[in-house]
Amino acid sequence: AQSVSQHNHHVILSEAASLELGCNYSYGGTVNLFWYVQYPGQHLQLLLKYFSGDPLVKGIKGFEAEFIKSKFSFNLRKPSVQWSDTAEYFCAVNPLTTDSWGKLQFGAGTQVVVTP
Amino acid sequence: DTGVSQNPRHKITKRGQNVTFRCDPISEHNRLYWYRQTLGQGPEFLTYFQNEAQLEKSRLLSDRFSAERPKGSFSTLEIQRTEQGDSAMYLCASSLKDRETNYGYTFGSGTRLTVV
Numbered sequence: 001a002q003s004v005s006q007h008n009h010h011v012i013l014s015e016a017a018s019l020e021l022g023c024n025y026s027y028g029g030t031v032n033l034f035w036y037v038q039y040p041g042q043h044l045q046l047l048l049k050y051f052s053g054d055p056l057v058k059g060i061k062g063f064e065a066e067f068i069k070s071k072f073s074f075n076l077r078k079p080s081v082q083w084s085d086t087a088e089y090f091c092a093v094n095p096l097t098t099d100s101w102g103k104l105q106f107g108a109g110t111q112v113v114v115t116p
Numbered sequence: 117d118t119g120v121s122q123n124p125r126h127k128i129t130k131r132g133q134n135v136t137f138r139c140d141p142i143s144e145h146n147r148l149y150w151y152r153q154t155l156g157q158g159p160e161f162l163t164y165f166q167n168e169a170q171l172e173k174s175r176l177l178s179d180r181f182s183a184e185r186p187k188g189s190f191s192t193l194e195i196q197r198t199e200q201g202d203s204a205m206y207l208c209a210s211s212l213k214d215r216e217t218n219y220g221y222t223f224g225s226g227t228r229l230t231v232v
Contacts, residue, residue: 009156034220043120044159044207044223090158103149103172104221106158 004093006107014115015083021076021110023091032094033074034104035065039087047089050074061085086114120224122208128230129198136194137227141210148191149221150183151207152176159207165191198231205229 007022025031035047048059055067065076074091091107121140129135141148147166151159162181163173167188177183180198185191195202205228209221 004158006158036223043225044209046220049220092158103161103164104151104159105161106151108156109158 004091004105004107006089006091006110008110009108010111010113012113012115013081016080017114019076019078019081019085019112021089021091021112023074023076023107025072025074025091025093025105027072027093027095027105030096032096033065033067034092034094035059035063035074035076036090036092036106037087038090038109044090047076081112081114083114083116085112087112120208120210120222122206122224122227124227125225126228126230128232131200131231132197134194134196135198135229136192137206137229139191139193139208139210139224141190141208142212142222143189145210145212145222146188147211148185149209149211150191150193151209153205153207153226154203162193162206195229198229200231203229203231 003026005024033050036044037047038044047063048057048065050057050067058064063078065074067074088109088111090109092104094104123138127135149164150162152162153159160176161174162177163183164171165185168185180196183193205226207226208224211221
């Protein structure tokens with residue numbers, strides 16, 4: 001079955017540490033890719049997206065992600081995290097097929113806890 | 117606030133009762149999506165509308181679930197004869213089709229349903 005896999009369910013790290021969250025998908029065709037963040041008690045917010053062009057995309061709050069087509073991956077990175085980055089992070093894929101255009105398929109999420 | 121609004125924020129109901137949730141999308145958005153999210157999982161697609169037309173329904177949407185979007189504005193999601201397995205966060209999102217590939221989707225804060 002087509003799916004979106006996030007490598008880690010929970011990540012704990014200290015402030016100023018670097019963060020990398022893995023995301024792999026199994027759709028073979030053209031896809032749009034997203035990372036969403038959900039802070040405690042808040043709604044899903046878009047961090048960044050990839051549609052085409054430069055595979056290294058920059059988002060809000062210092063996050064970036066790299067699309068590696070050959071690896072079906074879209075990993076999220078931040079060089080130096082802050083306590084305020086504590087949140088759940090979701091990778092999402094929009095397969096650009098006729099029957100699924102516009103529909104997002106989410107990964108299970110990664111809970112990130114940043115300790116002071 | 118010009119975001120996606122969902123009501124109620126929380127709903128506790130007894131098994132077997134019917135419940136209805138409402139979503140008010142961003143006014144210029146013509147696409148509206150419903151997702152369901154359970155603990156430890158990413159959001160799962162349920163259904164979506166373009167204007168008032170319901171274009172796709174997931175297999176997750178049993179015949180106890182019905183969604184409407186009269187006049188292409190707000191949407192309602194009704195669950196009849198609720199079961200404990202229906203307990204989840206129900207998320208609504210909206211997007212503007214013509215610009216969807218540039219801006220992603222805007223999510224509401226969700227309605228948390230607890231069936232006791």
